[in-house]
Amino acid sequence: MSILCMLTLAMLGQATTGNVQMTDFADGDQRESWVRHPVWGDPSFDTFDRMPGNPVHRGSDPYNWPVNGFLFEDPPSGDWYLFVGNYLTGYGRSEDHPSMCTVYRSTDKGESWESLGSIFPEEEEHFFEGEVSPQFSYPDISVVYEEGIYHLVYDWSTKNFTWENAHDPLADSNSGAAYAWAERPEGPYQRTDVPVVTTREVEALERKYRRMYASSLIRRANDWLVLTLTDSGPYFGWALTALTSDNPEGPYAEPHLVLHPETDHYHPPLLEFFPAFTHGDHVYMPSTSVAINRNYQGMFRVPIEEAHIPEAWELVQRGSVWHADPVENEDHGLWGQTFSGFIDAEGNFNVMFPSRDSEGQGTINLARRPWAQPYREKGLVASGHRGASLVRTKQGGVPESISVQLKPTGTVAILWDMQGPMGANAPRSDATLHPRMLREYRYLELEGEAWRLMAVDAAGEYTTVGEGELAQQDDPLALSIAWDGPDATLTIDGEAVWSGALEAGDGAFGLYLGQNSHAEVTEFAVTGALAPTPMPQLYTEALLGAAQGFVAWDRVEDDAFRYGEGAVSHANSPAEAKWNFDGTSFTLWAPTGPDFGAATLYLNGEDIGTVDFHSEEMEN
Numbered sequence: 001m002s003i004l005c006m007l008t009l010a011m012l013g014q015a016t017t018g019n020v021q022m023t024d025f026a027d028g029d030q031r032e033s034w035v036r037h038p039v040w041g042d043p044s045f046d047t048f049d050r051m052p053g054n055p056v057h058r059g060s061d062p063y064n065w066p067v068n069g070f071l072f073e074d075p076p077s078g079d080w081y082l083f084v085g086n087y088l089t090g091y092g093r094s095e096d097h098p099s100m101c102t103v104y105r106s107t108d109k110g111e112s113w114e115s116l117g118s119i120f121p122e123e124e125e126h127f128f129e130g131e132v133s134p135q136f137s138y139p140d141i142s143v144v145y146e147e148g149i150y151h152l153v154y155d156w157s158t159k160n161f162t163w164e165n166a167h168d169p170l171a172d173s174n175s176g177a178a179y180a181w182a183e184r185p186e187g188p189y190q191r192t193d194v195p196v197v198t199t200r201e202v203e204a205l206e207r208k209y210r211r212m213y214a215s216s217l218i219r220r221a222n223d224w225l226v227l228t229l230t231d232s233g234p235y236f237g238w239a240l241t242a243l244t245s246d247n248p249e250g251p252y253a254e255p256h257l258v259l260h261p262e263t264d265h266y267h268p269p270l271l272e273f274f275p276a277f278t279h280g281d282h283v284y285m286p287s288t289s290v291a292i293n294r295n296y297q298g299m300f301r302v303p304i305e306e307a308h309i310p311e312a313w314e315l316v317q318r319g320s321v322w323h324a325d326p327v328e329n330e331d332h333g334l335w336g337q338t339f340s341g342f343i344d345a346e347g348n349f350n351v352m353f354p355s356r357d358s359e360g361q362g363t364i365n366l367a368r369r370p371w372a373q374p375y376r377e378k379g380l381v382a383s384g385h386r387g388a389s390l391v392r393t394k395q396g397g398v399p400e401s402i403s404v405q406l407k408p409t410g411t412v413a414i415l416w417d418m419q420g421p422m423g424a425n426a427p428r429s430d431a432t433l434h435p436r437m438l439r440e441y442r443y444l445e446l447e448g449e450a451w452r453l454m455a456v457d458a459a460g461e462y463t464t465v466g467e468g469e470l471a472q473q474d475d476p477l478a479l480s481i482a483w484d485g486p487d488a489t490l491t492i493d494g495e496a497v498w499s500g501a502l503e504a505g506d507g508a509f510g511l512y513l514g515q516n517s518h519a520e521v522t523e524f525a526v527t528g529a530l531a532p533t534p535m536p537q538l539y540t541e542a543l544l545g546a547a548q549g550f551v552a553w554d555r556v557e558d559d560a561f562r563y564g565e566g567a568v569s570h571a572n573s574p575a576e577a578k579w580n581f582d583g584t585s586f587t588l589w590a591p592t593g594p595d596f597g598a599a600t601l602y603l604n605g606e607d608i609g610t611v612d613f614h615s616e617e618m619e620n
Helices: 028-033 539-545
Strands: 008-010 020-024 065-073 080-087 100-106 114-118 141-146 149-157 175-182 211-219 224-231 238-245 256-259 271-273 277-279 282-289 297-303 314-318 340-343 348-356 362-370 380-384 389-409 411-418 441-447 450-456 462-469 477-484 487-492 495-501 508-513 517-532 553-557 565-569 598-603 606-612
Touching: 020 028, 028 389, 065 141, 065 348, 065 362, 080 141, 080 362, 141 211, 149 211, 175 211, 224 271, 238 271, 277 340, 380 389, 380 508, 389 411, 411 517, 441 477, 441 508, 450 487, 462 495, 508 517, 539 565
Parallel strands: 065 340
Antiparallel strands: 020 517, 065 080, 080 100, 100 114, 141 149, 149 175, 211 224, 224 238, 238 256, 271 282, 277 282, 282 297, 297 314, 340 348, 348 362, 380 517, 389 477, 389 508, 389 517, 411 441, 411 508, 441 450, 450 462, 477 487, 487 495, 553 565, 598 606
């Protein structure tokens, strides 16, 4: 019997009315007042500054996508080494041009770089024991130094590997992680004949995670640890596994999951993990969204000696980790895997980060921030790249005034009275905003040399309230909307440019960033009686949160659903749904009908009862 996917989860705050006051959502102490999401967008307060000379490396034919990397400080010399993962466009594969890793060296702390070529020596094809096809690619690596030896783990696959057979244990192809060593950080590295882990030998974890790639090597007090990313193919879930060994070359124990969406606790969807770094007594694992925009980053942390224990991991930065700059070499924002780096003796967190330029070529760049100061005291940055972003506050209310100072690029809108649901267009990679997100709010749009006051209702009908010219300038814009009863006045850079009737509403506030758009916001001050406000979530969030894809569920359009669209699980097929949210209470919405069954409901892992979706007739 099929189970109906609940359409909407409302994030509710306390049912109290706030006092009239001014709240500046651009203040650093208000960063937790924003909702951050791997698909919708991430208003970031991070303190990263770009280092001069970016990009360090730019893709060129045939390796147009250098979109991963590893930044390493050599303990004996203090030199920096930048390992670049080189791919063909679209992660393509060619026998003449396999993916590969090249290395750069800097003897002046990243100010200049020397290319040292491939990390592996030119030699005959390398075969692992038991493989009928040679090792083919090695783009993503991690390096650890100990007692004169540089230990490295790297990706590999056989020549007949394809995305179609990547998860098939019966295929002739294979892939996984392997070990190599060298006496110099640049190599050449010597490969062992037995890999760390192979996809073919992995028993599917959580019934779906099998392909192993993108590994980080960690030295511990009494053993070695490899943290390896794994994916689930059509489920569109990503997870992190741990493998341990007494020796760096292995043999390693069977991999087991330490981070994955199916856990009982909060875990943002669509996160890839790579590469890890250590500082003090902890391992840190940055993670990046694989939605259409990838600027959302999470930072996980665990004590080094407990990194193999799933319960020891914690999410210490949930968004607000990274921002993009509006420059040509960061046209796609952070793209590929996440940043890689180390904390130096002066307390600086130095990182490399991948992106893509305006022509789609991969770029490798450098940035740094004070390790002890991850957040700004004032100001946030939000952006849209291959797709739009829409971010909102957790609080809402009737505004008496909204004052914003920002520097916009592209199409940027200031939103208020946000009442509509939030959700991705589909539970998969490259997800973007669901069309239903772009309704039920009012906004001031800035685009080129024009401004527009607009409203869009629940049916998607747009109404223009006012419009005018916007002078181009290099300085940030100062915008203000002040209400006096049902009327309001719009002021731009101290000049009143419009007055008239303007609905204030009582919903949440936010920002919309169109494709290839960017905003640096130094003030977002709202005066009014504000309080936590409900935030409906669409059914796609439940499938994303549980890493379900559309494997066990079918999308259905029906007016019985609250927003006209939902999902129904396959009959007699195990199916899950999971919403991640902040709040004090929630409400589940779903139709009932003769073909629907029941589901067990869990809250933070605790069984809180059964929900029955069965009824004699279809009802909403």
